[in-house]
Amino acid sequence: xxxxxxxxxxxxxxxxxxxxxxxxxxxxxxxxxxxxxxxxxxxxxxxxxxxxxxxxxxxxxxxxxxxxxxxxxxxxxxxxxxxxxxxxxxxxxxxxxxxxxxxxxxxxxxxxxxxxxxxxxxxxxxxxxxxxxxxxxxxxxxxxxxxxxxxxxxxxxxxxxxxxxxxxxxxxxxxxxxxxxxxxxxxxxxxxxxxxxxxxxxxxxxxxxxxxxxxxxxxxxxxxxxxxxxxxxxxxxxxxxxxxxxxxxxxxxxxxxxxxxxxxxxxxxxxxxxxxxxxxxxxxxxxxxxxxxxxxxxxxxxxxxxxxxxxxxxxxxxxxxxxxxxxxxxxxxxxxxxxxxxxxxxxxxxxxxxxxxxxxxxxx
Ligand SMILES: NC(=O)c1ccc[n+]([C@@H]2O[C@H](COP(=O)([O-])OP(=O)(O)OC[C@H]3O[C@@H](n4cnc5c(N)ncnc54)[C@H](O)[C@@H]3O)[C@@H](O)[C@H]2O)c1
Numbered sequence: 001x002x003x004x005x006x007x008x009x010x011x012x013x014x015x016x017x018x019x020x021x022x023x024x025x026x027x028x029x030x031x032x033x034x035x036x037x038x039x040x041x042x043x044x045x046x047x048x049x050x051x052x053x054x055x056x057x058x059x060x061x062x063x064x065x066x067x068x069x070x071x072x073x074x075x076x077x078x079x080x081x082x083x084x085x086x087x088x089x090x091x092x093x094x095x096x097x098x099x100x101x102x103x104x105x106x107x108x109x110x111x112x113x114x115x116x117x118x119x120x121x122x123x124x125x126x127x128x129x130x131x132x133x134x135x136x137x138x139x140x141x142x143x144x145x146x147x148x149x150x151x152x153x154x155x156x157x158x159x160x161x162x163x164x165x166x167x168x169x170x171x172x173x174x175x176x177x178x179x180x181x182x183x184x185x186x187x188x189x190x191x192x193x194x195x196x197x198x199x200x201x202x203x204x205x206x207x208x209x210x211x212x213x214x215x216x217x218x219x220x221x222x223x224x225x226x227x228x229x230x231x232x233x234x235x236x237x238x239x240x241x242x243x244x245x246x247x248x249x250x251x252x253x254x255x256x257x258x259x260x261x262x263x264x265x266x267x268x269x270x271x272x273x274x275x276x277x278x279x280x281x282x283x284x285x286x287x288x289x290x291x292x293x294x295x296x297x298x299x300x301x302x303x304x305x306x307x308x309x310x311x312x313x314x315x316x317x318x319x320x321x322x323x324x325x326x327x328x329x330x331x332x333x334x335x336x337x338x339x340x341x342x343x344x345x346x347x348x349x350x351x352x353x354x355x356x357x358x359x360x361x362x363x364x
Contacts, residue, residue: 008069009034010060010084011076012045019073022317033067060084064091071324077172082107089114094121096320100183101337103174105345109362112334122334126187130315141192146260154185156269157245157253176224182244186340195339196234201346202356203230209247230347
């Protein structure tokens with residue numbers, strides 16, 4: 001019989017369930033332990049999945065010391081990602097770390113270095129990478145049909161969508177909206193174009209909704225951003241305009257755009273509350289005529305490779321398990337996402353300093 005992949009869970013809060021559901025449904029995976037700094041929480045979590053024999057601990061260090069594992073999911077809050085990830089990698093364990101990669105760029109660089117030193121996978125949990133339309137549109141952009149891409153802009157945004165709990169506590173989340181959904185936006189815009197190196201950023205972050213009791217019941221303790229906008233200069237003369245919101249008086253911050261010298265793609269994001277689907281358009285010019293095309297999915301929805309899976313969360317976990325079995329490569333490598341983290345870090349610093357800042361990525 002095939003040897004099962006032995007997996008542990010670090011941090012047993014909300015998102016850990018979106019890891020456990022797929023892990024426990026895969027026949028080739030065994031959950032062998034978990035930890036959480038809140039006493040009793042990891043035990044309760046494992047019991048909920050009927051894993052009474054799997055041991056529970058109160059720190060990542062105890063978990064990796066006492067349990068032999070092939071991989072771990074790091075589902076702790078953002079400011080604990082680096083510490084938990086490095087503890088696992090130094091023990092020779094592959095890591096799937098939730099997004100955002102970390103809080104600071106220095107932490108992200110430490111994580112990549114630890115992964116390289118241990119020769120173990122560091123993959124970051126951006127499940128929209130497995131979305132069918134997203135993959136198809138990435139492929140169109142990567143085909144070169146847009147020519148030289150010189151401008152990228154992120155759109156979408158939430159009208160009312162401030163979360164609660166650790167998401168709005170700076171000590172735990174580091175960032176607010178930026179770390180919750182902003183990092184997804186950055187990945188969506190930049191993965192498609194191969195993550196050009198970010199050079200400088202000029203950003204503004206605000207908290208007008210989170211701090212207003214009219215819009216947010218815990219306004220007195222809210223201490224993170226709920227909106228941010230940035231101009232990022234990137235290598236190769238690529239300009240990136242970033243925008244994201246947890247709350248605003250609009251149903252959108254505009255469209256997502258990739259503009260090239262030969263063509264452009266526009267993504268008009270759907271608005272959930274109006275049940276409006278997202279729509280991708282491709283624009284080009286043939287013999288001086290404007291051609292505007294809707295990009296329609298043409299293949300049945302089965303984007304996840306050899307293992308049939310139900311959704312992007314399951315695909316993310318399947319991708320990690322398969323990578324552990326082959327000792328890599330990481331499906332969503334830390335080496336790539338460090339550029340995403342560098343932009344988040346730059347936006348945070350620039351908005352605090354109220355000026356443009358240089359983005360310096362530490363040697364990894
Ligand atoms: N991929 C997604 O769609 C998605 C969705 C929600 C959250 N997340 C990410 O998942 C992470 C956790 O979010 P959540 O909503 O589950 O938060 P949560 O607060 O519900 O859970 C985090 C858990 O980690 C524990 N923890 C904190 N530090 C720890 C440490 N050093 N060692 C062990 N346990 C530790 C906390 O006690 C808590 O139980 C965040 O980084 C968040 O951005 C991702």
